[in-house]
Amino acid sequence: MITFGFITIHPNQENTYITEIARHSDSNTIVYRFIPTAIDPATEKVHGEKFNHESGVWETAVFDIPMYLYDRCFYGDDPLSIRSQPIMNWLKNRPYSTFIGLGLPNKWEIYNVLRSDEELAAYTPKTIKASSVPKIINKLIKDKKLLLKPKNGSQGKGIIGLMVTKGKVEALTHKNQKLITKSFLSKSEFSKWLDQLLSSRDYMCQQLLPLQDVDNHPFDIRILLQKNENGEWIEQGRGIRRGLKDHLISNINAGAEVLKYDDWVNALPVQQQALLTDGITTIINKVPKLLEREFLNLFELGIDIGFGIDGGVWILDINSKPGRKVILHSKEGKADELYKAPLQYSAYLEKQSLVKGVD
Template identity: 50%
Template sequence: MISLGFVTLYPNQELGLATELAKRAPEFGIELYRLTPTSIEPTSELVRGESYNHKTNKWEQSSFEIPMFLYDRCFYSNDEISKKSQPIMNWLKLRPATVFLGHGLPNKWEIYKTLRQDKELSPYVPSTEQALSSSAILRTLTKKQQLILKPEKGSMGKGIIGLFLHRNYVEVVYKDEKLLNKNQFTTRRELKTWLDSIISNQPYLLQPYLPLHNEENRPFDIRILLQKNGQGKWMEQGRGIRLGMPDHLISNLGGGGETRSYESWTENMSFHQKQLLSENIHTINNRLPELLEEQFEPLFEIGVDLGLTSEGAIWILDTNSKPGRKVLLETNPSKEDALYKTPLQYCLHLHSKQTT
């Protein structure tokens, strides 16, 4: 049996995904285990995790060796578990006996620099700079009037801030949990102090504010899921639309957003608009995975978020090497089985490469 470990920071994270994979794993000659980085005993290299009992359809406590293959679904933040887990995952990536389905991507600044230098993809990349000081942010705001601040290592829309310059004040828009906050600063000193408190906690990037809202002032984007198939070739699993809350900055589903099918969303477009959008997405899908693997580590899947302005300009907003499946499961239910089988098929592909 081939052993595949489903790795998360906390024991019950992404339980639904792990369970669906475990149910299908025997069909591919794979035994799926659940573990956290901190559940590995350093001296014996034994893991105290969980295995799936196919008779009871339940997870059970189990002790096992580090699996041959690992599916990394760890989402790091600044907490203690992340600080303990990251070095362990880095050690596993260097361990000769362990193969990861895919390695993670670096921070947003490194990705931006890579995409910006590529002649095919650079037209789709918003101008970005590092927010090195509050003074630099304010200088850019004076020129551009509207800006977005994004954490360099952010995910799931956390920490994104909008800055909007009005005649007598600057409006700051950000989300705290699920609530939308709007603050007004009438003096430069107050705003500078507030910005200093933000950028001193973590590095931020600065981008022009892009008009990516619909006629109801709801932010939206196109989420595309790219994965490698059982032959190790990149393919598009599907695409859907994420629609955010009115007046919010982004369309993150965790903040109360909704999904729409790509087909229903594009049905009111003209033939020319649809064709142009399709061609641009095709260019991005073809080049993006290839470029990221050329520059960084091998990958298994990528979530690509695209923005579309009312003038038809397309922007690459984010690339994520640990994407969710909610958009596709809600908008393309027929894809469910394929979504859960693909990681197992790719694991089998990696195993066959080792044995040939």
């Protein structure tokens, strides 16, 4: 019997996803869900919920820490996140815990690994640490347009665009699917604002790439990679995220729509199709193996790829806790396969552990 645990920061987070996973489990698997703070440190018992196959509902339960764990924790600045992170670190270092994927470090570490590979470096936008106000101002004067990205962040949150235009600096951010523009008429005013920003969190800085379509909508290509029942990396699907007009990001939570990849790519000139296909093939063949070699074991990756108006192919972001909306919306009949994937990979890990036990 395999026990499978789904972990989130807040109760009932990603409820639809974990419920569908549980419904797709077989009689040899018991599926639980819980939050990190529900673990009793003295007994290591968990107060959470167990899925009842007969009734199809979740029931309150107390249980041992499951054999296989699926980390879907997204951390914020709230008290529960702050309390949960050290518990998750302990859990990942616990000898008897097996996570189906251990996740990735911050974006700066990922960037340096990608740049160290000769082929992938060509697809990785040159990035620097936003370590000081003068450094960013000098780069802005040179490049005219910059993008600031939080070193730790996801879903496009915290991204800021900086532009020099008509003798002033504009800072563009997003909030509740709205584009917010703040203008600075003097260098001192902008410097003060930038100093406060860089003091609040760690940022990375890169040139703002031309990644809009002909109607000035930002867009990117989301590719979902997962390991299958044989422990091999496979592509589960890809789709286009098309953001709101004149915005910086194309994340779903920022109002982006989903387009089918095949329909979109077939509208491109043949030469551009070839360049894009060649770049994507290199990226998806090399990235998973490189990241696992440099960091820790992974189960899935969401790779966001930009395609510039100049034909440039760029790795924009890599997420070890990706969503599935893009794939579910753009590839029909994929739902069952996506919901079974974490369970099938857990079964593979169980087989591997039994083989090692026999050896």
